Amino acid sequence: MEKIVCVLCPMGCKIKYSVEDGKIVSVEGNRCPRGLSYLEDELKEPKRIVPTSVKVVNGELPLASVKTSKPIPKRLIPEFMELVKQVQIEAPVKVGDVILKNVLETGADVVATRTVKRVNSA
Amino acid sequence: MKTDVLVIGAGAAGMAAAIAAAKRNLKVVIAERDEITGGILNQCIHNGFGLHYFREELTGPEYAERFREQLSRYAGAIDVLNDCHVLRLNRDRTALLVSPKNVFELEAKVVVYAAGARERPFGSLMIPGDRPSGIFTAGVAQRLMNIDNRKVGRKALIVGSGDIGMIMARRLTLEGIEVVGVVERLPYPGGLLRNVIQCLKDFNIPLYLSSTVVEVKGSERLEEVVVASVDEQFRPIPGTEKSFKVDTLVLSVGLIPQVEMLNGLVTLDKRTRGIACSNTGQSSNEWIFAAGNCTAVFDLVDYVTKEGERAGEYASRYVNGERFSLGVPIVPGENVMLTFPNYYNDVDDLTLYLRCKKPMEKALLKVGGFEKTFEDLIPSEMIVVKIPKQKLSNLDRIEVKLEEV
Ligand SMILES: Cc1cc2nc3c(=O)[nH]c(=O)nc-3n(C[C@H](O)[C@H](O)[C@H](O)COP(=O)(O)OP(=O)(O)OC[C@H]3O[C@@H](n4cnc5c(N)ncnc54)[C@H](O)[C@@H]3O)c2cc1C
Numbered sequence: 119m120e121k122i123v124c125v126l127c128p129m130g131c132k133i134k135y136s137v138e139d140g141k142i143v144s145v146e147g148n149r150c151p152r153g154l155s156y157l158e159d160e161l162k163e164p165k166r167i168v169p170t171s172v173k174v175v176n177g178e179l180p181l182a183s184v185k186t187s188k189p190i191p192k193r194l195i196p197e198f199m200e201l202v203k204q205v206q207i208e209a210p211v212k213v214g215d216v217i218l219k220n221v222l223e224t225g226a227d228v229v230a231t232r233t234v235k236r237v238n239s240a
Numbered sequence: 241m242k243t244d245v246l247v248i249g250a251g252a253a254g255m256a257a258a259i260a261a262a263k264r265n266l267k268v269v270i271a272e273r274d275e276i277t278g279g280i281l282n283q284c285i286h287n288g289f290g291l292h293y294f295r296e297e298l299t300g301p302e303y304a305e306r307f308r309e310q311l312s313r314y315a316g317a318i319d320v321l322n323d324c325h326v327l328r329l330n331r332d333r334t335a336l337l338v339s340p341k342n343v344f345e346l347e348a349k350v351v352v353y354a355a356g357a358r359e360r361p362f363g364s365l366m367i368p369g370d371r372p373s374g375i376f377t378a379g380v381a382q383r384l385m386n387i388d389n390r391k392v393g394r395k396a397l398i399v400g401s402g403d404i405g406m407i408m409a410r411r412l413t414l415e416g417i418e419v420v421g422v423v424e425r426l427p428y429p430g431g432l433l434r435n436v437i438q439c440l441k442d443f444n445i446p447l448y449l450s451s452t453v454v455e456v457k458g459s460e461r462l463e464e465v466v467v468a469s470v471d472e473q474f475r476p477i478p479g480t481e482k483s484f485k486v487d488t489l490v491l492s493v494g495l496i497p498q499v500e501m502l503n504g505l506v507t508l509d510k511r512t513r514g515i516a517c518s519n520t521g522q523s524s525n526e527w528i529f530a531a532g533n534c535t536a537v538f539d540l541v542d543y544v545t546k547e548g549e550r551a552g553e554y555a556s557r558y559v560n561g562e563r564f565s566l567g568v569p570i571v572p573g574e575n576v577m578l579t580f581p582n583y584y585n586d587v588d589d590l591t592l593y594l595r596c597k598k599p600m601e602k603a604l605l606k607v608g609g610f611e612k613t614f615e616d617l618i619p620s621e622m623i624v625v626k627i628p629k630q631k632l633s634n635l636d637r638i639e640v641k642l643e644e645v
Binding site: 123124125126127128129130132164166167168169170171173179180181183185192195199213231232233 | 282285286287288291297298299301302305386387388389414416432433434437438442539540616
């Protein structure tokens with residue numbers, strides 16, 4: 119049996135599994151169903167949630183932190199970061215605001231994880 | 241000024257304590273020296289927070305925001321003082337507070353101390369060599385990058401493979417800084433496996449185990465860091481030196497509970513180096529309660545929130561006239577590095593936190609009449625168990641043991 123660690127949450131389940139002819143035939147150790155989809159992705163196309171930040175114009179802070187609304191393919195992370203670097207948004211920003219939709223055709227949005235007020239506004 | 245409850249520090253612990261006290265109809269003042277509430281959460285933009293408490297995975301700022309919102313819902317009962325440093329706490333239950341606007345005294349019936357932890361600085365490592373610029377603690381680097389939008393360097397080496405060190409390795413890489421490696425003196429990674437994978441392996445960042453920094457060189461800015469392998473006593477082995485040409489060194493070598501303000505007022509615990517507390521959050525001084533990283537350094541914010549709520553609840557009951565004894569001591573035994581809380585009072589079941597001393601494949605936890613088996617233990621992963629009070633009755637001392645099985 120092979121072993122991988124699920125990275126979807128801090129529980130870090132150690133998933134034991136075996137594959138025959140490219141198909142998963144047994145799985146154990148995942149404490150939630152997300153572990154199974156993680157395993158499937160990991161064998162086909164590893165994906166990660168990417169937390170980072172984008173520039174804010176006229177904000178009380180120079181950055182708003184953001185994350186992808188769901189995991190995106192790992193191989194796209196460098197391209198994703200290049201893209202995010204170009205983004206500038208105008209304050210105010212609210213937590214949950216969608217900053218970019220369907221980024222790089224991944225089906226994931228980039229959403230704000232921090233509220234940034236506009237300068238000089240209460 | 242007067243209040244029922246003074247909460248010192250508005251991180252995860254302080255916010256939870258303030259809300260718990262306000263729910264019990266007390267008047268609360270929460271003082272925070274930073275401009276915003278939330279503590280360390282605000283700069284931790286990675287995900288990994290709230291899974292136990294909210295059953296969903298949030299980033300640090302999102303987690304903080306949920307509690308800030310709750311604080312504002314109790315605006316009538318909770319007075320949030322930002323930009324306000326508590327300078328001193330006196331034996332007569334008064335505190336001296338300093339803000340850019342004024343300096344004033346506040347009298348409280350009870351205090352919940354929630355000042356968090358600070359990072360072990362470079363100076364404490366006694367590394368020979370120069371003292372150039374370019375050396376940061378992980379928290380400082382994190383704050384510069386994630387809040388102030390400043391790049392800390394071009395090429396970096398990280399010391400310490402705890403979660404914070406590994407998360408910073410990923411952060412620096414994503415921001416276009418080349419991370420040449422993470423150096424760890426233990427023979428195994430200090431943090432969660434999840435972070436070894438998603439922060440190091442994903443980006444091909446080498447992890448140098450059983451290694452330490454033996455010299456830093458640079459005239460103005462850091463230029464070179466020398467790393468060597470260590471033996472079992474962490475002594476560098478001559479002849480194993482490797483040199484890294486980097487302009488940045490990021491240190492993530494541990495957090496220390498911030499306790500100085502309470503020196504002479506409460507007892508500290510030798511192992512956690514934090515404020516010794518009962519399971520009610522009460523310290524050895526009956527009107528001072530404490531919670532969060534100033535009592536013991538917790539892995540997850542979810543635990544900190546729970547402990548903050550607990551301290552807030554018992555502090556409120558104290559204001560309402562209830563009196564608690566500190567209880568019987570809880571002491572780490574075989575294979576146990578530290579435990580929290582440090583005393584047990586049977587008003588409630590015991591939520592016990594502990595760390596093992598070394599990695600263990602399988603171990604039997606024994607606490608009074610309670611036993612439970614655990615697998616795959618590592619010191620960096622806190623064990624949390626709830627122990628019913630029936631299992632702890634009639635003990636005058638509670639020893640916590642992990643027997644290898
Ligand atoms: C870099 C890093 C990454 C982490 N990653 C995760 C993770 O992925 N998942 C997770 O669950 N947990 C994580 N944690 C742990 C978790 O975030 C912390 O344990 C928790 O937030 C600590 O809360 P606290 O309230 O004890 O301390 P803090 O957040 O440090 O709050 C203490 C507050 O007290 C204030 N203060 C101190 N002294 C005074 C004074 N004299 N007067 C006024 N104010 C004062 C400080 O300014 C601060 O705001 C991480 C921690 C760190 C440091």
